Amino acid sequence: MSVSGLETPSSVPGEYKTVSRAWDYMLLAATGLLIAIGVVAIYSASAHYALKTGGAVAHYPIRQLIGIGLGLVGGWGVLQVPYRWYRRAAVPVFVAVMILMVLVFVPGIGKTVNGASRWINLRVMNVQPSEYARIALAMVMAHHLSRNESRLGDHVAVGASALIMYLVPLFVALRFQDDLGSMAILAGMFGVAFFIVGIPWSWVIGLIALGAGGFWYMVQAAEYRQDRIAAYLDPLSHCKDEAYQICQGWVAMAEGGWTGVGLGRGVAQQGFLPEAHTDMILAVVTEEMGALAFLLVITLELVILWRGTAIASNARNLYDAVLGGCITAMFAGQMLINAGVVVGVLPAKGLVMPFMSYGATAVTVHVIAVAILLRINLNTHAIRTYGDTECSAVS
């Protein structure tokens, strides 16, 4: 299989064209396996909840599959569009996402769940723009840094402009969406982008301080987050209130043992464990398929991280490197926070585990994100051909 059109495609035989066969099969396999495990786990974890809330038994796995389908369509598009569009699309994509980010507050368009306005109601399904904001930020950061490649030494100008133009508007919207999780992920991506272009340690410390400050502000702003911190420090003493979810997650994991109680035989999701099919899916997987499945999922997620890191470091230009790095950072952040919360090393925060947790928008974005990583890799290893003759690597 080959993908043509990395450069201007030419249909005239015997002319030069650029192709690449550098599919990252490791990344593809890890993603495919995770998606498969994820859909099965979602089915098992959500069936009880779906029936209880009046839905069809397969309500959630079907939504997840729709999300995956949309992701595949988007990913196919990502692989097909001319490469130059990547840079050109960065700002328009960002602007479009920003508009969506604001539209969630518009009555009739936005949808509020549990007091948080994060969704746009498309009737058939809800879309969460903050998920798309991750890709949008990755693109604008890549665009911004590569455009200013020549004057990267001017950290203040380059950094401050990126902060003000891109991160702050997103943060303001997310502040009103009450979405600390997304803010943490976006902040991480922002930091990684600068890490890639190389910034002084003083900046690293400054950014961490900035993140910590923002985090402290968010914690102060909402009382429930303070309770969550207290419960995080000693979950087993708060099993009846704040740490109920964590305790039930641990109960589920303890029930699972090494090999689990068997697929579909888990009990946690039968009223014990809130968010069993979203934030706490790892606990359900562990109860049903054991600690071995837990380790398998962690390993597969790490494979995505390793491949993403390799792709970003080998990228042929700064745009690709920052884009790939930010996307990898997004995956890394999601995995870290989700798994960290489940095992109790991080305070409770609602972030989905990529490809495992239910979340139609999230899974669409994650599939597209993998497609972007694949596209970057293809681009890195593209070669010029003339007819059937390989000429040289694209420099």
Place this chain on the structure above:
Amino acid sequence: MVLAYTGFMLAIGLRGVQLTYTPDDKVLELITAKRWFSFHHEGQRGDILARDGRALALSVKSPTIGVDPVAVDESRRANWNPVDFDQMVTDLAGILKMDEGEVRRLVSLTGDGGAEARYRKLAEDVHPSVAEQIRELGYHTQGIVIKEPYRRFYPEGRLASQLLGFVDRKGTGVGGVESAFDGRLQAPERTTRHRVNRRGQVLDASIRRESELHGQSIRTTIDRHLQSVAEKALGEVMEKHEPLSAVAVVVDVRTGDVLAMANMPDFNPNVASLERVQNGRNISVTDAVEPGSVFKPFTMAAALEEKLVTSSTVLDTTSPYEVHPGTRIRDDHPHPSMTVAEMVKFSSNVGAAKLAARLGKERVYDYFTRFGFGDRPGLGLPGEARGVLRPPSRIGPVELSNISFGQGVTASALQLAMATAALGNKGVLMKPRLVSAILDDDGEVLREVRPSIMRRVVSPETAADVLVAMEMVTDDDGTAKKARVPGYRVGGKTGTAQKVTNGVYGSARLASFIGIAPIDDPRIAVAVIVDEPSVGSRYGGIVAAPVFQKVAASYFTSHRIPPSVVSEDLEEGDQADPEPVEIVDLTDKHRLVWDGDGWVLPDMGGMAMRDALATLQGAGLRLDIEGSGHLVRQEPLPGERREPGQAVALWFE
């Protein structure tokens, strides 16, 4: 940075493994408390069987139907396969034969008890097929609660109630055999754990009943017929003389088998009542009393065995006997000098005291101990009395003479019966046997208990001599004419003891009798004790002897013992009629009921074979059985009447 991140993720992975592999105690606590339900499997308690293998006590399944209105309500509103409420009410009313409005009220969320009631009883002790019908309709998964505990059932009603004891609500045997053999009768414990959801509903498809949990059965030596005769005879004594209590123990002289052990007043073990507590004690073994003159044959046996006298040795009984300065023994009806045998026949205290004086306290103590007094008989029943037999060091001249005629010494009816049996068994004391075998649930013998000899007490010659004296007691001029069974030779000894009231011998009396039948070929020994007869005669010969007479007569008939006296004319009606089978006073269309003319056949449709057979057990009906499994057809139909000996046909599938 990637390395640091990988390290962190590995830490998360390890923590995850730790959480699954070595969970915190608090997590384990949560698991035990919330996620598992322990189901205690109730096994079937073993049966207590009579000598002939018929059940005296058995356990039958007794379903109770209840409802969890909250669960019904949830089933009603369920998205998936909701229950049709009206249909459910109609079905239940039909199955349980209840008023539809009443069922609706009980099943509805807001009944009288308010909205929170999680359990209301619909019907109790229903037929097993009722539970089955409800299960078939699936209502047991939609809020209808079926409990199927075993219920202890005593098919013979009051028969041998104190001997059998009963079973309390927790399934523990109380009193009698139920208590003594509780460990064997109880089914083995088994608890299974089941995963439950947050509402406590068991998630496994169903809890499989462990049908193989059975206790062991106890086969006793009790002769149902003889027991019933003894109880009836005691009942008559109760009516006629209004004593505090009346007991009778019948033992087989050759084996020591307890054939009957009757206590009055009795109780109905099928009903939890005050009566069950008040009359629960098996007085025959738990109460040792001063029995009075029934001890004289044992005094005589000791003197004969020591060759101090013979049966025909003449004793001077003309005047009161001063055993100690200031203490004189006298007879109520003074006789001229009499032989040792006549001492027993006329029940002379003076004669007995003189024999005791010649024996001395050591030998009296020794012989009485050898007869089993002052020691537990070892039947294994709860609260077996030892009785008081003073050691020689505490026997003075007064005590010595008192002991010789059964005062200042106590014994239970069982001890008396066993000692009497030793005289009938050529001087050999047997160990009393109440349990002949322990069986598994298929009726296979796990352990057999064989008769065993305790010791030789006196020589066969001595025993024979004493029996001759005891037969004389039933002579026309003896004290126990009323013990006589026309056509048979029997022997015995009466006793009328003064009772100690507030520390002194008062006017209250205790009437007693020991007897052996037939005396020429001893088969059974009987001890009867009537405590404080308050109406009519208070003499053992009048009050207690008739009980022996009835028991012996019944035994002769039922065991086809040929009459030994041919000269005496047998009058019509002299022989006691065989007793009708005791009627169980439970009215239930699923139980066999005697209406006076015959057995009204119950509705046994759907019953397991075992239950059906248990239902018809003891009625003397001839059963023709086809197939196995559950009853599908019965002839005659429910409600029809059949007499003992007639046939009932049952088809099982």
